[in-house]
Amino acid sequence: MRLRDKVAVVTGASQGLGQHLAIELAKEGAQVVLAARTKERLDDVAASITASGGRAVVVATDLCEEESCRELIEVTRKQVGPVDILILNAGSATYGRLDELLTLAPLREAVQVNLFGAVMPTFYALGDLIERKGLIAYVTSGAGHLPMAGYLGYTTSKHAMNGFFEALRLELRPHGVDVLTINPGDMYSDDGAGRTVVGPDGHQYKVDLSVYRRHDIPRRSASHVARRCIDAIVQRRRDVDESPPVQKIGSKLRIFAPQFVDRRIAQKALTMRSAFDAIADDQHRRQHPEVRPDCPWCLRTPTPLG
Numbered sequence: 001m002r003l004r005d006k007v008a009v010v011t012g013a014s015q016g017l018g019q020h021l022a023i024e025l026a027k028e029g030a031q032v033v034l035a036a037r038t039k040e041r042l043d044d045v046a047a048s049i050t051a052s053g054g055r056a057v058v059v060a061t062d063l064c065e066e067e068s069c070r071e072l073i074e075v076t077r078k079q080v081g082p083v084d085i086l087i088l089n090a091g092s093a094t095y096g097r098l099d100e101l102l103t104l105a106p107l108r109e110a111v112q113v114n115l116f117g118a119v120m121p122t123f124y125a126l127g128d129l130i131e132r133k134g135l136i137a138y139v140t141s142g143a144g145h146l147p148m149a150g151y152l153g154y155t156t157s158k159h160a161m162n163g164f165f166e167a168l169r170l171e172l173r174p175h176g177v178d179v180l181t182i183n184p185g186d187m188y189s190d191d192g193a194g195r196t197v198v199g200p201d202g203h204q205y206k207v208d209l210s211v212y213r214r215h216d217i218p219r220r221s222a223s224h225v226a227r228r229c230i231d232a233i234v235q236r237r238r239d240v241d242e243s244p245p246v247q248k249i250g251s252k253l254r255i256f257a258p259q260f261v262d263r264r265i266a267q268k269a270l271t272m273r274s275a276f277d278a279i280a281d282d283q284h285r286r287q288h289p290e291v292r293p294d295c296p297w298c299l300r301t302p303t304p305l306g
Contacts, residue, residue, distance in 0.1 A: 001029030002234045007081045009033045009072065011063060011121060012090030014041035016189050017139065020226035021087055026054030028230060033076045035061040035121075036090065063090050063117030073124040082128035085233065088118035088138040094153040096200025101152075106198045110153035115160045122168070133176035137233060138165050140183050142247045146254065147262075150269040153198075178236045182229055185242035188219040 008025045012018035014036035022032045026049045034042045039060040046056040059075050062068040076083055092113035094106045101107065118138055129136065143151055144158030162181070169179035189195070196204050225242050232240045241248065246264075254261040 001027075003085070004029035006030045006084040007033070007076065008085035008087060009035060009076055009083055009121065009125065010087045010089060011035045011061070011117070012139075013045060014038050016195065017184060017187065017222045017225055018087075018089040019045050020223045021089060021229060022056065023049060023052075023054075024226050024230045025085070025087075025233075026052070026056060028234070030085065031055045031057070031080050033057045033059055033072075033080055035059050035063070035072050037062055063120070064112050066120050069117075069120035070124045072121060073128075076125075077128070082132060083125045084128075084132050084134045086121060086125050086129060086134070086136045088121065088136070090117050091139065092154075092157075093195055093197040094199075095151045095197060096153070097150050098152055100200035102201055105202050106200065107153035107156065109198060110157040111160065114154070114157035115164065118161060119164060129177050130172070130175045135178045135180060135233060135236060136165070136168070136172075137180040137182055137229065140165075140181055142183060142185070142243045142251075145183075145251045146247065146265055148269050149266050150272075178238075180229075180232055180237060181239040181241075182225075182232075183239070183241045183243050184220075184222075184225045185244060185247070186219040187222050187225055189222055 003025060006029070008022075008030040010018050010022045010025070010032060013022045013032075013034035018036070022034055022045055026032050032049060032055065034045055034056055036042055037060065039058060042058040042060065046058050049056040057076070057079050059072050061072045073083065090113065092110050094110045096106060122136060128134065138161065140162055141154070141158045142148070143155040144162045146155075147159075148155040165179055165181065172179065195207050197207055199205055220242060225240075228242060229240050250261050250264065
């Protein structure tokens, strides 16, 4: 076991990548602290870990609240021990152009969860991480390296997240603390649980990313990405990049040919949006087949990107 007795805190551990990261950490001998809003789901993950001989503690946490983030780290210290590994996986998926938004709520939520939901646990765990020469791993996205038009709140929050942790990596280098950047690429849930996304109308939609739909894009399983991440944590690497080759090339090529790359980004974003919009349309048709003047989605007039 490569992480025997290390104390690892995982945010967003109730499903998806966070769940699989927690399970893989426990397999490597780490004592895992599971954090997310939904205690029932966390209890299920903890039961799975303990049934396999691992150790897990559940701490229901609202990462939008600073006091809740502080309590997460305090409970970890009291019940398990000081933090060796902090994995910041929790995130909010939003989509919508600025001219589609009915309010700024989706944008605020994306920044609050994706940026400050990672910053606040880091702030309160920092003393432990410096003392123990620990490791911070944060989950970013290709939308944090390239401007994903049509996903304004999400891409804004991920760019901010990258800026914070890239700077923090330099600040913590003298203390022997490593910062691991995880770009999981395009993922799907192994169990088909899907992902909740916030649309431009502010409503939440459940998207089953295990299903390949027309206009969608190839995806890797969350369990595959988790295994790659654990190896990187053990080796204390700088990054894990599971993004597709076209994204890697685009990030480098955009410096030299920005207009060409921007056109390609707009095309890909439009393709991805078509899958999300089709799901939202279907869910609205089930709620009410008729067009209603009080329904923001019914009244929207989307315009194409590019």
